[in-house]
Amino acid sequence: MIKIFAVTGVCALFTAICPHALAQDTSSLRSLPHPGPSVGARSLINLGNAGLLQPFFSNQKFGAAQARMGSARFAYGAHSSDPQKVDFREDSNILITPVNLMLELPSSVGASYLRINGARTASDSSPHSLELEGELYHGEIEFLHLPNENVMWGVGVVANNFESEDQISGTEVIRDSLGLRVDYLHKFSDHWGMAARGLYVWGETENRVYDIPTRYGTSELRKKQGDDRYYLQADVVGSWFGNDTSWLPQGTLAHPRIGALYHHSSLSPTSPQLGNIELPKETGVNGADEEFGLAWAHFRLQKAPQPTPGLQWLPSATLGVEYEYENALDELNNEDTYAVLGAGITATMQGHGVFLDYKRYQGLQGDRENNVLVAGVTLSF
Incomplete structure (x- = not known):
């Protein structure tokens, strides 16, 4: 199962909020007559121009x-049950439909927002x-605070409900999780800034395998286990x-990105259950700890937003390369470099x-070919 969440177009969205969206030195906006953009809008415009909102959202x-x-994990399980299975290429199509809300809150210093995001994949x-x-x-759901126009930090909660099934074997995986997320964005020069995040997610994963033959007929294999995860990400973005x-x-507006x-x-x-029989304890398919590391370099070019609050159409294009520097479960699909x-x-x-x-994510060895389409809406108040 490919789980990819994406929110794109947000950078362009906030840079189109007001007629002065293209101003890279937003200090001049303080002299705007009323009604004008709020402190929060000016701050988001500044971070959007810096290219930091895209990796944040x-x-x-x-x-x-x-x-x-x-x-x-699916591949290890399938190969363990049938060693003749060796074709574990990833060849997937993914559709993501996110809805995003940004609600500005009262703040005595700087600006604050409540961010609400929901998505179906x-x-x-x-x-x-x-x-x-x-x-x-x-x-x-995340609380965001912008003490000034170059800095934003956030603290929030995340929740997921996930189900996946192998149509060949009938194996199912069900996972529910709840976690905490922290973010930090900083535009530190006219052309460069950074966006960083960290997550810790508590969850439980359940595996179900049906119609397993036994001497008493077919039985169902079930396994539930704690599956806690932490995640760190950092991007340096130019504009x-x-x-x-x-x-x-x-x-045009260009955003090189390294992360x-x-x-x-x-x-x-955990002790799997085969029908009413408790099997010996086990952990993961390759031990109790799993590690994954990815590095990337992207270049994004878009039409620059114009200084108008009216309707705008802003096309963009992205070219990049990604490299997996760590993957504890790559024995059956060792595709570590791919183009984007x-x-x-x-x-x-x-x-x-x-x-x-x-x-399009294209593995250089042809063992990973994923197509991802995101169609969503963003509303700000």
């Missing part, structure tokens, strides 16, 4: 890490040794306007927006 990297480990894979279909519901440089087309993540799963011992190609479009007006974003 997007859960794509977090979802990709969970997906790779989840697919590998549906995915299916082409039949190889596995044919996975799944569905996931994801929600976040350049084509109107201010000689190496970009006029009317890395680290994911760790801790699995508790993407294109999208955002329609914004009066601080609200709808967006479409497509990305």
